[in-house]
Amino acid sequence: MKMASPSPQIDSHREQAEIYNGEALCNQKARELFDKFHLPKGLLPMNDLNEMGFNSITGFLWLRQQKKSEFRFKSIGKTVAYETEVTAFVEDRRMRRLTGIKTKEMMIWITISDISIDDNDPTKITFSSSSGLSKTFPVEAFEDEEQSK
16 A cells, blocks of 8 residues: 655655654654654554654654554544654653644534643653643553553
């Protein structure tokens, strides 16, 4: 199955990026990157990853998968939806200007735009939307969720 070409945003960060292909390698490199930036390794449990890129100069990360997917974080009872393309700017304990991630709150899907770990309490992680809504959870809920996909 051929994937759609990457977005212009990805293209603009490709030049000096490290780019990996294949599900196993993409998952390994994403986990290594999350570890380097003090983010939980199970933060973005995406299926069928076929490209992962990171531009260390701009901090831009992208993950591409074959098709949209959903994942249920059982320990916090939340379902998260991932588009075929997820992008973010990564820095220590934070992902900002996220695209491609939504979570279900009550009956509506909320787009997640920022994920951060509290400097004063590194056991808490906060997910925020561009509309100002935010929710905080224990970091351990995202450590390594090999749960129901």
